[in-house]
Amino acid sequence: MKAVHYYRCMRGIVWREGLRFINQRGRFVAALVRPLVWLVIFAAGFRFVLGVSIIPPYQTYIPYEEYIAPGLIGMIQLFQAMQSTLSMVWDREMGSMRTLLVSPLPRWYLLVSKMVATVAVSVLQAYVFLGIAWFWGIQPPPIGYLTVLPALILSGMMLSALGLFISSAIRQLENFAGVMNFVIFPMFFASSALYPLWTVREANQKLYYICMVNPFTHAVELVRFALYRQFNGEACAIVIGALIVFMALAIMGYDPGRGLIARRVGAE
């Protein structure tokens, strides 16, 4: 297999994910409505309850809507990653994942391609959200729309790798409800997506530490800083570290010799 075969394979996987996304318009609308509801209703309601002091990367007082916008981008990426997890488990149960797994390309590469496909869709969604949010007064500096791109790719890859690992560990589709309860909600709420961490620290020290070890917090902060043309080195390092760990776990999970698939009882 030459480099061009690898390229064609990844292009095919991304293309298919894009087609599926376009075909499922309801999924696209739902993916956008969810953060917009938070932005338009939740943030408006809490605007006068939650004060946001001047904290980096902001240089002045900002409305609450502006504070949670990066968190809502993180929410889009988190849900997209979990949607992809769900479809991986579904594909495995229905048998269509075998089409992917009998490709002659290495399995780790197929997983990376799948991850890239998920990220491509989530980045597209994030930009559509940012476009709509602009009309709602969330107007970061124009160059911020460009500088946020690498942060979106990195955070999307980290969350997608987590999703891949979870998909290798879930035995049945029914277990996905557990993923919602034990992964998506805790990750989202125990993070800096909705409130600055200093407020959490004042309220509960233990929760603050939980938020600090939550990689989603750092993904949100990476995006927040990048959207305002700043680089958050600490967040970047943690997101890369989490990406490596989750990816390694996902590759092990799908490894034909060591993974959970190998231990799973045969289909017969």
Next chain:
Amino acid sequence: MTAPPLTVSGLSHSFGKRQALREVSFELNRGDRTMLLGLNGAGKTTLFSLITRLYNHRGGAIRVFGWEIKEKPSKALARLGVVFQLPTLDPDLSVAQNLSYHAALHGLPRREAAVRIKREIERVGLADRMHEKARTLSGGQRRRVEIARALIHQPRMLLLDEPTVGLDIASRQFLLDHVRMLCREEGLAALWATHLIDEVDSEARVIVLHRGRILAEGPVPDVIHRMNAASIREAFDKLTGERSE
């Protein structure tokens, strides 16, 4: 001399304490159409999962055209075409999109893939359905598309895991005839798993798999003769001590 399309030797596999395959050994040659006959739970799907490297085998060896599947999976998988037991087309994509996706997974260039897709889909008589969503096809038509898909990367060996389950008589006959033609005229080796004894004809080879062991193997007339039986059905019943479907 070229290596045989498939050599399985001393293959054993277990899930926990349950032994799914025990010392399974056989070989397929070019142009061989081999029916892997066994009741449900005989170990057919486990054998297919190991040959396609869904998971690794622990004992024995599987060689595809001489390449050990565990050591050289890319070389081996590139030469295999597979039709799975469960339907594996994406229902939301068109027939052409499903086939293009498969071509991409094998690294084929778009133009070449388009030519091959057209050829294969014409051979299974579904050229007029190319741009329709897979969910609009009947079960038999989906199976035809899956056979076309398995051939796009021009494998020299075809694996079919109970491909006729749930199909009507006409669709079943089409698949049997198509695979027969592929073996006879193009020299493909085919391993066709089934529990339906009617699908085993006298021109094929047969492997009788029962509770993870091979009980008999060879051309169908030879197996019937060795068992001193009047038909493959009787031979199967004598071998397994159970009544076949």
